[in-house]
Amino acid sequence: MKRRVVLSFMVVILLMLVLVETVLYFGVKEHYYVSMANTLQRHAETSASFFNKYEDQQLRNYKGHSDEIIHSFQYPGTRLELLDREGKVLFSSTGFMVPDDYPLPKRVLTGEETYDVESMETTDESVLASYSPLMYNGQTIAVLKYTTSLEEANRTIRTIMLWSVAIGSTLSIFVFFVSLWIANSLVTPIREITKGASNLTESYFQHRLNEAYPHELGRLSKTLNYMAEEIETSNRMKNEFISSISHELRTPLTGIKGWVDTLKGNKGLTDEEQEQGMEMLSSETDRLIHLVEELLDFSRFQSNRIILHKEYFCLSHLIQEVYVQLEPYLLEKQITCTLVNSGAVDLFGDRARIKQVLLNLMDNAIKYSQSQTIIELSLEYTSEEARVRIKDEGIGIQQEKLPHVKETFYQSDTRQAGSGLGLAVSDKIVKLHGGHLEIQSEWGKGTEVIVVLPRG
Known part of the structure; x- marks a missing residue:
């Protein structure tokens, strides 16, 4: 070159x-x-x-x-x-x-x-x-x-032309060395950038390019470094997701396998113990189904195969339904949920998908809240939009992690169970309805999530 x-x-x-x-x-x-x-x-x-x-x-x-x-x-x-x-x-x-x-x-x-x-x-x-x-x-x-x-x-005339040719030849030699210097200044960073790009194709994402190059080459180096960082972060999140999902699958399967073996033996089990085992099997099976549904939803969203079945429904009744469904979970963790309903609000959308969003958000609020705390579930609306607010007094989210919580596979706390897909899937569902999620949080004080949906 x-x-x-x-x-x-x-x-x-x-x-x-x-x-x-x-x-x-x-x-x-x-x-x-x-x-x-x-x-x-x-x-x-x-x-x-x-x-x-x-x-x-x-x-x-x-x-x-x-x-x-x-x-x-x-x-x-x-x-x-x-x-x-x-x-x-x-x-x-x-x-x-x-x-x-x-x-x-x-x-x-x-x-x-x-x-x-x-x-x-x-x-x-x-x-x-x-x-x-x-x-x-x-x-x-x-x-x-x-x-x-x-x-x-x-x-x-010949004398003038000889001097002119001599000056032109000197200028050509000077231009040759200048062009050689310019070529080196262009080719050397391009070679380094090409080498860095080759490292990316070989999955060596830790390599970083020199960003001190001037003008477009410097911006290109910064872009490639940013891309490498994003790929590295994505790979790390993918690996964490695989580890997490493996754990999430193994835990209920271990419990199911244990109770199946226990019930098969059926040696000296009381009716109460058998009932407890059956409830355990049902609970862990539901947990597996929920996890598989999340994976399937994620796959559908990634390939744009999700289809919304929109209809008019009462959002107020749906919120009440979500509250009733999660009430046993709230009682188990000794968490109080205050329901603030502004009245009947009609919404045009996919009822099942909106319910999925509310269940995911409420599940996160309960998961990251301590006992003896309060979760506020409220509904506000105007003629154009409805706003469902879920506010908890849980551990909150650190400010540097807040911009990433809606990303696929991201978990703000890897010690907690979960696939890291719930919030990402919920965000996609809300966007498909023409709305958006607003998330505000303060570390150690709690999180507030607002689901904004157009009514028409």
């Missing part, structure tokens, strides 16, 4: 340098050539204007005055030639006559000045030729051709 980054930088820089060098070359060349041409054309224009002011009719015989014209209009450092309309050289400032005719530009025959870059036939030398017409009665009767060598200009 580092090679690709460096190569990308260098390709872009080299393309930019080639473009700049090309533009610079043509720009400098155009500047020098145009400057020289303008100088010659200004002199030629002055010479032509001077010639055109003559009113002497004898000037129509300009061929007889060619020598005078050459010496009058000569410009230092140039060769001046007087040409007729056909391009034939009439006179030259060098004294050498060219037998061949010059092809004249069409523009000069129409009275316009022009210039061109040409090559000397004898020396192959590049020269700049400037053409200026000599006018008489609105017609071109002759042409002044100024020719100057471009060797000096080309030498200057």
Whole structure:
């Protein structure tokens, strides 16, 4: 990857340098050539204007005055030639006559000045030729051709380009090392992050990435570290859940197995003892059924296979029903439950699922409350929603654990029996009804859970 980054930088820089060098070359060349041409054309224009002011009719015989014209209009450092309309050289400032005719530009025959870059036939030398017409009665009767060598200009242009290429090469080397440094600064953390991600795929979640990288790489490292922490926490909760659920299954099964063996022997058992054994079997079986139902509900919620059977029902009667069902449990733990009912409240929802939620919440309140304490079960409502409040005086929940209590498998106190699914399942049921759970707690003083449900 580092090679690709460096190569990308260098390709872009080299393309930019080639473009700049090309533009610079043509720009400098155009500047020098145009400057020289303008100088010659200004002199030629002055010479032509001077010639055109003559009113002497004898000037129509300009061929007889060619020598005078050459010496009058000569410009230092140039060769001046007087040409007729056909391009034939009439006179030259060098004294050498060219037998061949010059092809004249069409523009000069129409009275316009022009210039061109040409090559000397004898020396192959590049020269700049400037053409200026000599006018008489609105017609071109002759042409002044100024020719100057471009060797000096080309030498200057080559020097400028050599310096430009040298500077560009130095810049390319500098950019190469800078791009190498940038590539290393990008590739090294990416390699570390890739290695860290590979560790996650190999279930090595204890590894943490360096979060000191700048910008997006640092944020990516933080995200991966957070993900690793969440996965690690999830795995720990899963393992605790497996351990807890195994214990929850084994305990009633052990009791059932013991009583079954006892009842099978039936040696010297009184009717009261047999009745006690049957009640024990029924109680532990109900406990197993409840546990399996929780697992099944959790599976249905995870796969979105839960179906609500909604109907209108009286929430007040349902709360009374829950209270009656849990009354023996309350008496057993010597806990007082005060029921505050505001009157008949109709609700549109799944009656069985709402009852499941209330039973779970009341079961938690009883489980974490001491004897001789009070649990308050109350109902409040408006035209739009109903609020069922369950407030206990139990051990409460620590503040750092409070945000996690609705998470799957989470148990605020692992010493207590339970699967860690009850509150998570209850929260999902309430959300499916369009409501939410509000949980407030103070460690050592108790917990208040409010079930908020829309009435419509």
